[in-house]
Amino acid sequence: MxxxxxxxxxxxxxxxxxxxxxxxxxxxxxxxxxxxxxxxxxxxxxxxxxxxxxxxxxxxxxxxxxxxxxxxxxxxxxxxxxxxxxxxxxxxxxxxxxxxxxxxxxxxxxxxxxxxxxxxxxxxxxxxxxxxxxxxxxxxxxxxxxxxxxxxxxxxxxxxxxxxxxxxxxxxxxxxxxxxxxxxxxxxxxxxxxxxxxxxxxxxxxxxxxxxxxxxxxxxxxxxxxxxxxxxxxxxxGKKISLNINRSEPIGAEDRLVVNDLECINREGVKILDDISFTAKAGEILGIAGIAGSGQRELLEAIAGLQKVQFGEIIYNDPKTGKSENLKDKTPLQIRELGVRLSFVPEDRLGMGLVGNMDIIDNMMLRSYRKGKSIFLERKSPKDLAQHIIEDLEVVTPGATTPVRRLSGGNVQKVLVGREIAASPTVLMAAYPVRGLDINSSYTIYNLLNAQKEKGVAVIFVGEDLDVLIELCDRIMVIGGGRVTGIVDGRNVTKEEIGLLMTKSHGGEQND
Amino acid sequence: MTETRIKQAHEPLIRITKRDNMGLKKSAIVYAVGIFAALIFSSLLIILVTGLKPTEIFKAMYEGVIGTPVANMGINKKYVEAIHAAAILLCISLAVTPAFKMKFWNIGAEGQVLVGCLASAYCMLEFGGKMDNTVLLIVMLLTSILFGMLWALLPAICKALWNTNETLFTLMMNYVAMTLVSYFIMVKDRSGRSDLGILNERTGYGYLPELFGRSYYFNILIVTVVTVLMFIYLKYSKQGYEISVVGESENTARYIGINVKRVIMRTVAISGAICGLVGFMIVAGDKHSIKSAIVGGQGFTAIMVSWMSKFNPIIMIPVSMLIIFLNIGSKYATSAFRVDNSIGDILTAIVIFSIIACEFFIRYKVNFRKTKRRAGK
Structure with a gap:
């Protein structure tokens, strides 16, 4: 032709x-x-x-x-x-x-x-x-x-x-x-x-x-x-890179976060999460798959204390004291004061995780500025942390005093993930952490998540690319229409099987 | 078919593109050109509308602010008066700034200052002579601050608890304050006058003492202290940091565990307290009188000062001076040449407008069409 x-x-x-x-x-x-x-x-x-x-x-x-x-x-x-x-x-x-x-x-x-x-x-x-x-x-x-x-x-x-x-x-x-x-x-x-x-x-x-x-x-x-x-x-x-994700076997997987019968209603009065139960184990990556807007964001925000929970419980097992705490109805500050080391990389990086108009140092301070009794800010340690993250994660920026909104998507995410990991979490939740990132940055993020898993952190990863979920996660929980439609083993599952689970509850609801 | 295509085939005449950060030198040049353009433009206006010589008007404006050195020996009264007026405007601007930084649109500074004035005036009349003057001044100061704070806090509480619209609420509180002052005057003086004249004129109860022989200096000193404190508070304190975070993104604030409601109420209370302080300064250190128009719209002008300075307390110093000097100068010049006072307002507007226009040219670049192609031929 x-x-x-x-x-x-x-x-x-x-x-x-x-x-x-x-x-x-x-x-x-x-x-x-x-x-x-x-x-x-x-x-x-x-x-x-x-x-x-x-x-x-x-x-x-x-x-x-x-x-x-x-x-x-x-x-x-x-x-x-x-x-x-x-x-x-x-x-x-x-x-x-x-x-x-x-x-x-x-x-x-x-x-x-x-x-x-x-x-x-x-x-x-x-x-x-x-x-x-x-x-x-x-x-x-x-x-x-x-x-x-x-x-x-x-x-x-x-x-x-x-x-x-x-x-x-x-x-x-x-x-x-x-x-x-x-x-x-x-x-x-x-x-x-x-x-x-x-x-x-x-x-x-x-x-x-x-x-x-x-x-x-x-x-x-x-x-x-x-x-x-x-x-x-x-x-x-512009250079050869390996497209493989290492997946190590989880070790000593104890239950870190146990969610039972969670139910949430959003501002419009719609039930956005219904009867969600799952366990996130230490030293493994739990993937969450689903069509966008199936309740992924609300689930993570409910755990982080940002979304009101109608019913159910969120039990955190402290690895140090061995005590269990219910995080339901607790504010983010109360959760932190309980000694729960919960890190959260939200979907909306510049609207929730970071402040776009502030520089990298001031964004580091978001997590730590309360420390100490002085009424004045202490900028020395956040400055060191900023330098440290810029060097370790190869953040491309003119300097630590550049507003983060000026950075590219990948570098913004490195700053955010870097800060959340620096808090040495026991639970790390990440919502779409590689959305909009280039291949190199994406693999940097996967490696960081894997490193946390090997340290014994319970990692919860909400993703949209099913190929990546299957390659990276130990277990994958699929949610559809605010319900869990299946929890599968990441090592023996196909994309099509997950795809079917994703639409399962969706179709079922329409018949109701 | 082809003809219509050719007709469309031209580059747009003007395109606006974003610029990188402009250097300090270059932006200084832009501002210089902007102010020069403003002078030319206002000169043209003066010639066209009044038929007077622009240089004479400008000279009169200068004299209006600085005063003629020959007429006054020693301390130049006008000069200090102008600085004092700028200091009052500066202090109100400082007061509204923390709330604005938090994106709380408090346009009720006028009313908050006014209730501060009212509180001071009330104390002057009620307690004047019944207690030591220093104690009286402290009582006046505290009640003014308290009232200013309450006046601001009411809309803030409603905003924090029920998410009411703070813009309308604070605006309405201005009128409530004005009516309250009118009522107070009516109760005190049933003759129906709109003000009570000079309060405690003979006794001087509740007057701020003179500093270096002038009562204005006390106010100027207070404002200087407030400016420095506000600069430090916003930039180096934990509370100042919380204000910035809440203002930039309430979601981020919630995410890191800031109690947004508490921060809103605390910040607005500070805003109102400083407004109350200004009310005290106006009554005790300047006017020694009370009427519903005593603040004279400065509560609104302060909003502009705060925004033009990008919420930086140090930049607010020259900006409030500029606005007050233009204001005083043009008033003097228009009365000296017996032209309508509106001319002065227009001149002030031209200068302010050019400064804001400079901002645009610093941020954006204007590209004109490079090749001139005749359309359709």
């Missing part, structure tokens, strides 16, 4: 202040082709796509569409050139139906006609194999249904060039497979598809060609059939 170029980028450069987000990027996407853009976080993938979709304007370089040089200075321009972008964060109106969202903002001739629109949506769905109920409201939809609406929205507007920004980050393995089948059909239909991702196996199974970016620079494009995971990683990171 003859290749017809859809978009060509020539020498695209974009800078933000002194930060070079893209430097001399050259890229061609053909019709009837799936191109993956691979790169670590901060490599400029999203910036590049935002320039194609008219959100940013390049400092230098040209963009051509169908061989003609064009200027895309607004999302409307992009739409006129038949470019459609599916963002990582959905841009849908919750209380509207799928149809209403799809035709929202369209300047068509004639009257507002949702019936005709519904027919057209049906046609598109049948053509590519989408499963959708056009009259269903967005807030009743699962994440994957919402994504379907976003994709149909751009197709409805006649897009021939589709850009998907990390579309699989929020999907279960089964949903991912469905999405890929649809994307392949679109490709057969002659559409040009760009997919941004950092999951290597997806790149290999789905795309025809892969373009790799590293720190804003264009490294090269390779044909998927002629490459391997190791080669792609090397292009992405």
């Amino acid at each position: 003859e290749l017809k170029p859809a978009i060509e980028l020539r020498n695209i450069t974009k800078t933000f202040g002194s930060v070079v987000a893209n430097k001399n990027v050259n890229l061609t996407v053909n019709y009837a082709e799936i191109l993956s853009i691979l790169g670590e976080n901060g490599s400029g993938k999203t910036t590049l796509m935002n320039m194609i979709s008219g959100i940013y304007y390049p400092d230098e370089g040209q963009i051509s569409i169908n061989g003609e040089e064009v200027v895309i200075s607004s999302p409307k321009d992009a739409f006129n050139y038949k470019i459609g972008m599916i963002h990582q964060h959905f841009k849908l109106v919750d209380v509207f139906s799928a149809t209403e969202n799809i035709i929202l903002g369209l300047k068509g001739k004639g009257r507002y006609n949702p019936k005709d629109a519904a027919i057209k949506i049906k046609e598109i769905s049948d053509k590519y194999g989408f499963e959708i109920d056009p009259s269903k409201k967005i807030h009743e939809m699962s994440v994957s249904e919402k994504q379907t609406v976003e994709i149909i929205k751009v197709l409805y507007r006649g897009a021939d060039i589709l850009i998907l920004d990390e579309p699989t980050a929020v999907l279960t393995p089964q949903e991912t497979q469905k999405l890929f089948a649809i994307l392949r059909k679109m490709k057969e239909d002659g559409k040009a598809i760009i997919i941004i991702t950092h999951k290597l196996h997806e790149v290999l199974s789905l795309s025809d060609r892969v373009a790799v970016l590293r720190k804003g620079e264009y490294i090269g494009t390779v044909n998927t059939t002629a490459t391997s995971e190791t080669e792609l990683t090397e292009m992405m990171v």
Whole structure:
């Protein structure tokens, strides 16, 4: 089949202040082709796509569409050139139906006609194999249904060039497979598809060609059939790295944290955790898997004393005194005063774990500033700790007095995890600790968690990448809709089995 | 088809991009240019609107603040008056700062200062002559601080317990304070006047003593101490650190075990207490009188001073001086040349606006279109 170029980028450069987000990027996407853009976080993938979709304007370089040089200075321009972008964060109106969202903002001739629109949506769905109920409201939809609406929205507007920004980050393995089948059909239909991702196996199974970016620079494009995971990683990171996680056998696993029949109701009065029981053992990593928003955050916050518990108990067995304490209804300060060494790396790093506008030293102080009777702050030991973490974890920062919000995602996380580990915990909870991190930083975090496990810490790890959960964790607890749907052995379980457990209670609830 | 494409094919005329941190030297230049531009702009305005010579107006403004050295021998009265006025504004700005740093939008400083004034005035009238003057001053000081604190604490308690809106609440408390003062005046003097004149004029009960021969100096000294203490409190104390954490992120504060409600109430109480102190200074060290407009809107101006200084007590010193000097100078100049007082307000606004505009140019860079391509031809 003859290749017809859809978009060509020539020498695209974009800078933000002194930060070079893209430097001399050259890229061609053909019709009837799936191109993956691979790169670590901060490599400029999203910036590049935002320039194609008219959100940013390049400092230098040209963009051509169908061989003609064009200027895309607004999302409307992009739409006129038949470019459609599916963002990582959905841009849908919750209380509207799928149809209403799809035709929202369209300047068509004639009257507002949702019936005709519904027919057209049906046609598109049948053509590519989408499963959708056009009259269903967005807030009743699962994440994957919402994504379907976003994709149909751009197709409805006649897009021939589709850009998907990390579309699989929020999907279960089964949903991912469905999405890929649809994307392949679109490709057969002659559409040009760009997919941004950092999951290597997806790149290999789905795309025809892969373009790799590293720190804003264009490294090269390779044909998927002629490459391997190791080669792609090397292009992405710039050096060879090992992609294995060591998993040691747990030793002397005594029960550290025992949760019984936990029940929580959130602010809206919805039961968010129901009848949760599990045990976290010393010297093992307990993984928690589940679709985003199934109660993972509330569970960890309930243990940390940040979420009100309606019912149940949280028993902590102190390794030093041998005493047991119930942490239910205790504030974070009371928990600490009991001598419970509980460290918590929350999901919202800059909104909860750290203060973005404060520097690294002041963020170190968050845990320790109360020490001593003086009314004044003691900045010497936090300063030492900051220096220590910067050196040990190779935090890239201009200095210890740089506000943490200026650091990249991986370095922010190193600061946070470093501080929580420095408190020498007996229980370490981490919620999505590698979300948004590049490969190197992710492996640093895995190694830190493993080191804590070997020290006898009970590690609780909430993750979204099932491959990682299976490789890293000793046991994996799956939760769906606020209930435990299964606790499995991390050593002999498959991704598909976990995927099924993830949707189990979800489907069951809908039948109720 | 192709024609429409070419029409769209032009770079946007102006694009705004974020800048890296600008050096101190460069930002000083930006400020210098900004103030120069403000002078030019206000000169044009003066010529167009009043037909007077701008230099004369500026000279009059300068004289209004500094005073003519020939007219006054020895200590220059005007000069000290201006500094004193700036000190009062500075102190209210310091008072609102901890609450603002905590993102508690206290716009009730006006009322908090006013109840402080009321408390002092009440004590002057009730206890004047019944106790030693030093004791009276201490009683006045303490009741003023107590009232200012209570006035601020009421909205803070409601905010902490029931999450009420502190902006509306503190604003309304201003009017309650004003009405209370009017009521007090009415009870004391049934003739229907809006103020009670000079209190204890003959006896001087409850007047702050003179320092180096001037009563203003006592107030200036108090404000100097408050400034230093506030700077240390915010930057080096544990409580100051807690204020910053609560202000930046309540979630982080809860996460590390800070009792957010307690911090809110404690901080706002401090805010109100300093406002009460200002009330005491106004009555005992300056006006020796009471009326509902005695604070003169400075409780609101202080909010601007605090924000323009980015909550830094040291920067607040020049900022409050600038605002007061502009204010006094323009008032003097407009009355000297018999033009409407609003002109003075406009001049003040132009200067403040340029300073804020400088901030924008320090943070962002404006890019103009590089290549000029004719559209459609």
